[in-house]
Amino acid sequence: MSLTDKYNRRIDYLRISVTDRCNLRCMYCAPSGFQHFPRFQLLSYNDILLIAQGFVEAGGKKIRITGGEPLVRKDLEYFIQRLSAIHGIEDLSITTNGTLLKERASALKKAGLKRINVSLDTLDSARFKKITRSCVSPETVIAGIREAKIQGFKTIKVNVVVMKDINDGELMDFVKFGTTEDVTVRFIEYMPFDNREQWKRYYVPAGEILTRINNSVRQEPADFPGGHSPARYYPLLSGPGQVGIISPVSHGFCSRCNRLRLNSNGFLQTCLHSDQGMDLRQIIRENFSVQAVKEAFQKAVMLKGIRGNMGGAHKYMYQVGG
Ligand code: SAM
Secondary structure, eight states: OOOBOTTSOBOOEEEEEOOSOOSOOOTTTSOTTOOOOOGGGSOOHHHHHHHHHHHHHHTOOEEEEESSOGGGSTTHHHHHHHHHTSTTOOEEEEEEOSTTHHHHHHHHHHHTOOEEEEEOOOSOHHHHHHHHTSSOOHHHHHHHHHHHHHTTOOSOEEEEEEOTTTTGGGHHHHHHHHHHHTOEEEEEEOOOOTTOTHHHHHOOOHHHHHHHTTTTBOSSOBOOSSTTOSEEEEEBSSSSOEEEEEOTTTSOOGGGOOEEEEOTTSEEESOTTOOOEEEHHHHHHHOOOHHHHHHHHHHHHHHOOSSOOTTOOSSOHHHHOO
């Protein structure tokens, strides 16, 4: 069984947002006046497990847990343990801001989580507070990354949203950080959401990011076996390791898209940059069955457009699940 859309793309990856709540307020993710979904709309863990089961039976293979900040949702490890028991999930990963990782890495590993991506946009304390509008320090996140490695998580990826005049002076520091901490750093272009104009002020194109680190990496990206990854990986000149660049704005990767996104309120979004999708919560309220979910996924993939309309969706990442 497999899920294939109208453009012959195989869809086998579901990003599940378990909450739209977060303990940070990153400047690019949580606009002023942002609003959370009402609590009664949030899917329960049982709802999400049913949806995951239906996804896998329809042909899905990979699941990423995200948010909001997934680690702020209570009993996440218990949920992951049940999720990892679903036969057919080949890859189970999480994207986290890392602030709670030090205390949780061991339980996440035991629960069956396979891989971790950590978002970290600056290594400077004052800048971290400014970007995240919090009083957390980057050391807390770094301690979380180190603990995750101690617990046996391999190939941890560190995602850095590059922002002009905010953190773009730190690109080389991050390249060094990747080597010293033995993690894969990935620079991400700032994406527009909800058609707001602020992104233009901060946007740094991938070509410029590459130019700024060109003393440290090969100029040609390596062929990457995971053909659906949105990142292009540039091997380090100094030894093993690589730096990733994710360029959704300057080089869209829609033709390689293999994913759907489940919002924490049960809306199944077919693309990060489109409002299109279907209300899975409504579907499972009417018929709480794996079969109903399977059929919903089969219909949903057919709604996927050939490409996203950058800035066209009216939700931010904290709502969609980044
Ligand atoms: N709280 C978790 C975290 O911080 O990794 C997961 C959710 S967060 C919304 C997921 C990812 O979305 C982060 O790596 C964040 O940097 C990215 N993100 C959010 N808004 C973005 C934007 N406007 N442009 C590029 N990346 C963005």
